Amino acid sequence: MKELLEKLKQKDQRALAKLITYVENNTENNFVDDLWTNDSFVIGITGSPGAGKSSLVNALISEIRATEKTVGVIAVDPTSPFTGGAFLGDRIRMKKHFLDKGVFIRSMGSGNSLGGLNESIFDVIKLMDAFGFDYILIETVGAGQSEIDIVNVSDLVTLVLSPGAGDEIQLLKAGIMEIGDIYVINKADLDGTASLKIQLEHILSLSNSKKTIVETIATSGKGIKQLLENINDLLNKFKENGELNTRKKQRQKRHAETIVIRKVKEIISKIEPEERVSTLVEKTLNKLCGII
């Protein structure tokens, strides 16, 4: 392990890969806490299945690399709740970056969590940060309406939409539609782009905060430059007004929370079922206090 950490500092991608595997299989890792520098920008890319998230990430990598900055990508795809297996196919869209030394792509199963992210993602972010990537892009699973955990993990969330996915009522619903810091209408060459934009502008105008909408065609690269500019501008703004710091702290809290919740679950699973829920709760709390 020591050897791997030493190699990580020397920017050895294999060491990074092995350490990621390690934290995926051992969910509590205090050593990672001491490693990270908190210098990387963590950007969440979320949106419904088929909105073009992987292609957008691919285009963003190119744009970021054009500025000589380095990128770590975490591409999350769903884990089967039935078999525990996963088909991780997001790399396919990022082929042209496979041999670029400034890019590291890692696929990850979503695990059993409800919010769409694997618990180990917190430590994986820290490892990538310790490695020294300028940007860490997290592509979520094709998100459902309530898969919003990405908010608690990223410095900035990009919500990707595409024309023809639903009506104004969908845009008004709580959950996923609320979490964007920047909204992207991808596949902007398709019919329905203009009306989606008008609807989105209308909905966003109902809230107090002003949000940017960017139109992109990820497959051709159109609009990507503007998207990265918007991302960087907003990150700078967040840096100045303290929002970035707040979000990073929020991430730490959320990480701690997931560990505690997992421990509670473990304890409950070991206690004999009771007639009364209140007894079960009491027993669990007693045991929890016991292990602290």
Place this chain on the structure above:
Amino acid sequence: MEKKIRVLIAKPGLDGHDRGAKVVAKALRDAGMEVIYTGLRQTPEQIIQSAIQEDVDVIGLSILSGAHMSICKKILKLMEENDFNVPVFVGGIIPANDAVELKKMGIKEVFGPGTPLNTIVKKIQNFFTEVKN
């Protein structure tokens, strides 16, 4: 938490048919493995780089183009150069004589058309146990 077997399924070379690769990928997924699929027309360098970043336990290559000898040779060589040592299995249209050669070269197993999916799953699980020990 028990470690899941991570498998890279790749299509090296120029042929554009990946139905078989997808069928195998699905079978491995259903057996509880994490399957990383890299898509069509990959160079050996791209495959090895992906395998390293994804830290996979097994590599599966699907080759129908007839270029299996040279591709496998290159892949094994790159693995050696990168000190990356995991079992590699090959599926596709491979003549029996070539299959013998490939195994001599260091390929763990060659699966021809019609191999029961169950056999492939079992073999990979065994490879993994070998790696672990």
